[in-house]
Amino acid sequence: MKWIKGKFFGGRIIKTGIAVFITAWICHYFELPSIFAVITAIVTIEPTATDSFRKGLIRFPASAIGPAYSMTLTYLFGNVPISYGIAAVLTIFTCQKLKLEEGTLVATITAVAMIPITSSGYLASFFLRLMTTTIGLIVSTAINFLILPPDYTPVIMKKMDQLYEKSGEYLDKRVADMMNGRHSTVDPLFEQLTKDIEMTTKLLSYQKVDWKLHRHSKKEMKQYHYIQKRLLNLQQLIFHLGNIQFIHDIECNKENKEIILIASKYISNSLRDHCHAMDKAHIKSIDELDQLFWHHLSNECRDHHEQFHPDRILIYESFLFMTLFNS
Incomplete structure (x- = not known):
C-alpha cells in the first residue's frame, strides 16, 4: 500500500x-x-x-x-x-x-x-x-x-530542505543585485518562498491536529517540537530575506563589500548543504561581518541621521540573518 x-x-x-x-x-x-x-x-x-x-x-x-x-x-x-x-x-x-x-x-x-x-x-x-x-x-x-492515517513529517522535512536551498539561492541572487547596483522588483523566487513556508506551516498544524485521534510516541512528539523550532527559525530567515528585497544604492567601500559578499556566500552554501556545515573559513567570514556590524552600530549612536542608510540596513539584516542561521 x-x-x-x-x-x-x-x-x-x-x-x-x-x-x-x-x-x-x-x-x-x-x-x-x-x-x-x-x-x-x-x-x-x-x-x-x-x-x-x-x-x-x-x-x-x-x-x-x-x-x-x-x-x-x-x-x-x-x-x-x-x-x-x-x-x-x-x-x-x-x-x-x-x-x-x-x-x-x-x-x-x-x-x-x-x-x-x-x-x-x-x-x-x-x-x-x-x-x-x-x-x-x-x-x-x-x-x-x-486507512492510511496521514503522516506529514517526511513531506515537511523535505519541504524544509527545499526552503533552505531556495533561501540560499535567493540570498546569492539578491546580494549580487545589490552590489552591482541593480534595482529589484518583486522576485518570483521570494514569492514562492513565502507560499512554501505557509504550506509547510499548515502541514505541521495538520500533524498536530491528527494526534487527537491517533496515538503518538514520545519520539514523535520530540521530532514535532524539533521541526516546529526549525520551521520558526526558517520563517524568521525568510522574513529578513524579505527586508533586503528592495535595498539599492549601496555605497559600501570595497573592503566592506568584500566582507558582505564572502559572508553571504558562505551562508548561502551552508543553507544549500543539508547538514548546514561550517568550516573555519566560514566562521572567520562571519566574525568579520560581526565586527562590521558592531562598528556600524557604534557609529549609529553618534550619527543618528544615517541610521536608515541602505549600507547599514544591509549590514544589519546580514548580521541578523547570520545570527538566526547559526542559532
Missing part, C-alpha cells in the same frame, strides 16, 4: 477512491440511489481524520436542510427555475445563520440536484436522500480515520 501511495497516488486520492467504492457498494446492496451518497463521500474526505470527523458532524444537519427546502419548493412550484434559485439561497442562508458553513456545499448541491429527479413522494424522497447522505458521511469519515 505504501509503495502504491508513493509511486502513483497521494493518500487522500486513495482514501477518496476507497470511500466512493464502499459507499456505492452499500447503496447498491440495499438498492438505494447512490449519487448523493457518493458526492458526500467525496467532499467529506479532509486532510486530517480530525477535520473529517468534526466537519462530518456539521455536514449531517446541513444535509437535512437542503433536501427539506428542495422538497418543499418542488411540492409548491414544481420543477421550475424559481425552485432552484430559492432552494439554493435559502439553504446557504440557513447554513450561515446556524453556523454550518462547512456543510453549505453538500447541502446546496443536494438541494438543487434533487429537484429534477423528484416528482412525487416528497417526504419519502427527503428521508431517502438524508439516509444516503448519512452513509456517505459515515463511510468517508471512517475511511479517513482507519
